[in-house]
Amino acid sequence: MKIKRVETLICHARMRNWVFVKVTTDQPGLVGWGEATLEWHTRSVVGAVEDLAQLLVGQDPTRIEYLWQMMWRQHFWHGTGIVRATAIAGVDLALWDILGKVHGVPCHQLWGGPVRDKIRLYSHLGGGKMEDFYETPVDNAKRFAELAIDAVEHGYSAFKSMAVPPTMPIEGNKPVRAAAACVEAMREAVGPDVDIMVDCHARPSPAMGMQFAKALEPYDLYFLEEPCWPESLEGLAKINAAVATPIATGERLNHLAAFRDLFAAGGCEICQLDITHCGGLSEARRIAAVAEAYRIALAPHNPQGPVSTAASLEFGFSQPSYVICESVQNDVPWRYDVVDEGFQIDPKTQTVTPNERPGLGININEEEIKRHPFEQELLQRVFYEDGSVGDW
Ligand SMILES: [Mg+2]
Secondary structure, three states: OOEEEEEEEEEEEOOEEEEEEEEEEOOOOOEEEEEOOOOOOHHHHHHHHHHHHHHHOOOOOOOHHHHHHHHHHOOOOOOOOHHHHHHHHHHHHHHHHHHHHHHOOEHHHHOOOOOOOOEEEEEEOOOOOHHHHHHOOOOOHHHHHHHHHHHHHOOOOEEEEOOOOOOOOOOOOHHHHHHHHHHHHHHHHHOOOOEEEEEOOOOOOHHHHHHHHHHHHHHOOOEEEOOOOOOOHHHHHHHHHHOOOOEEEOOOOOOHHHHHHHHHHOOOOEEOOOOOOOOHHHHHHHHHHHHHHHOOEEOOOOOOOHHHHHHHHHHHOOOOOEOOEEOOOOOOOOHHHHEEOOOEEEOOOOEEEOOOOOEOOOEEOHHHHHOOOOOOOOOOOOEOOOOOEOOO
């Protein structure tokens, strides 16, 4: 069996362009689907997949590790940059999809079979509507509470909020009080048993991240995400050591050695590897093995398109320390016209039972993709009050 073609299909899904990677084999009807969505870098990723294609065409698609090594190590530059790592991931997912189809089993069966019966999903405030999630101002705690109730009414037992505003490296206590008021309002609205997460989006400095972490600690967050830049391992480690709240990070790391350094520094309790950015399922499985040695939980970053979700779930059914999956279902009203998924979501509990179809278990509607061609992603910029550049 040989790879005949490696191509990308772009589908503009409002906040992001979903970049689907389609690997076609010389066997009739046998194709694999991957995803290499990287918002604001769509053209770069499409080019990177094109650059990788010459390493792949004519090769046996079932030699996944061999091909992964080629993609990561050949062409001299290792696949440690975000664009290359995302392109590799897109291809890698498609190759695992093909291997599952060759053997007639879901991917998680290839990795030792299911380790759990179901996976819990969490949502964002607003359920995928980006304005609700990113643009609800933190001085409107009441709105945070309303959106929290809405998430619970949609069956979610866990949800994530952006209750930490863009903050200068040192900014006094006002943003910290605002964040605490939002979290307090959400906690009062949903009660003690719903899991609340706060994503700091790596906006704070380590010093401010520490203040947010301490101020939010009384509200028993399920996790506090990216309380400072991912580059600041020492900052993450200090915050992680200072509060009982589990610290989550990892969505911007894209190779094994970066995760090794994060874990060794004690920078997190929850690893948010992104399967479409960290070199794919092949590298994700290695990262998970290292995480296991540190007893660090896995909760993949997954706000992208439907192949990313299918891959995150296949991974989760094979990984003992996987705790929850990020889920977006309503980012665009036609999401389920693009994909037909193999797994089942119980809408009452927002839990997923395993896919029983081969590979990643998804069918992609290429005609529907054509209805949503590439558009430039919406510009998102943040400036502090003094006009200097902040983190989005
Ligand atoms: Mg995040």
